[in-house]
Amino acid sequence: MSGARTVLPGATIGVLGGGQLGRMMALAGTNLGYRFVTLDPTPDAPCGQVARQITAGYGDIEAARQLAAQADVITYEFENVDAGVAAALSGESYVPQGSELLYTTQHRLREKRAVEAAGARVAPYAAIGSEADLRAAVGRFGVPCVLKTATGGYDGKGQWVVRSGSDEELAEAYKTLSAAGTELVLEQFIHFEKELSVIAARSPRGEVKAFPVSENVHADNILHLSIVPARIPQEVQAEAERLAIRIAESLQVVGLIAVEMFMAENGELFVNELAPRPHNSGHYTMEACRTSQFEQHVRAICNLPLGDTELLTPVVMVNVLGEHAEPLLARMGGDDEAAKKLGVTPKVHLYGKHEAKSKRKMGHINLLTKDVQAALAWVEQTNIWRSQNDD
Ligand code: AMP
Secondary structure (H helix, E strand, O other), X not given: OOOOOOOOEOEEEEEEOOOHHHHHHHHHHHHHOOEEEEEEOOOOOOOOOOOEEEEOOOOOHHHHHHHHHHOOEEEEOOOOOOHHHHHHHHHHOOOOOOOHHHHHHOOHHHHHHHHHHOOOOEOOEEEEOOHHHHHHHHHHHOOOEEEEEOOOOOOOOOEEEEOOOOHHHHHHHHHHHHOOOOOEEEEEOOOEEEEEEEEEEEOOOOOEEEOOOEEEEEEOOEEEEEEEOOOOOHHHHHHHHHHHHHHHHHOOOOEEEEEEEEEEOOOOEEEEEEEOOXXXXXXXXXXXXXXXXXXXXXXXXXXXXXXXXOEXXXXXXXXXXXXXXXXXXXXXXXXXXXXXXXXXXXXXXXXXXXXXXXXXXXXXXXXXXXXXXXXXXXXXXXXOOHHHHHO
């Protein structure tokens, strides 16, 4: 079943994937009056704690049919949705996001071509099918450059930074990454000044809105901080938002699209990656914008008018990983003198995950502030993120 339709509150939204993104989507959509059902293999998943849950694997067609039977509209919270499942779902329920955008963003080469077609720049790149291709492309781009698997990589996995370009290094890089059995892509290294992202939403009626640009700081390839407003010139902020809107329109996005970018020293922007879903770098919107990215996603897929994306206050979002959970909980019972002194209001979000494994995303804190430097000082002073701050 296809065609744009408006899905009014009271309806049930099915979410493929029951992690934290699904959970925060369900919390925001529940406030609007929607009901939620999620499909996830982990019993009592983060989203399952606030919605009905079907506990089964993502590739389980029978379970996907059950989800379709219970849902008026279906969305997903991760992009590696199995193609067979997506097809079964769109045959039996309403999937306003379609499967084309997933097809594009599941593969780095297709994604780069789509970004270029939208009129945005990407780092110079080459498709790599053999070690000889790799040698030739490294010769053109110079070192350093970055070899990536075209599919399946996330948080820096499936990547090799080519540093010397020696025959031995190239042979090892090719062997290691091609073992995954996917195509490879080589990218020129961008000596970026900042990493940025913009999240835009588009609805079937064609309305498009972007959230303010976030300046992102990673540690070990995992997002550590989002800083908003980004500490970049006003005209670069405006350009980044324009690019995200152009990409949302050109790709006919329904729902959210997160656009990750590099800003070079001269302010030039290169799009690195797209994600067709709520994004970690948009969690700051929950208290800092008039509308959160999660409410916006629900509005967009249900074809309601989009909410106002205006920033209400400067904010820093800091991620809480497994290793940060215990020291954070230990602080939460007491008064936060550092926050009072700095004039920072920490809003804690925890995802209800059972096991605090190292590097696992357990929650995040939105630090509402008059001045992002004060929020960054709070992150330093708590000592919870000591290893990241020492990087
Ligand atoms: P990705 O998985 O593509 O998001 O890459 C993970 C991280 O690797 C990025 O956030 C950057 O810090 C770094 N990176 C990836 N591609 C490049 C590139 N072409 N130039 C410089 N750094 C890169």
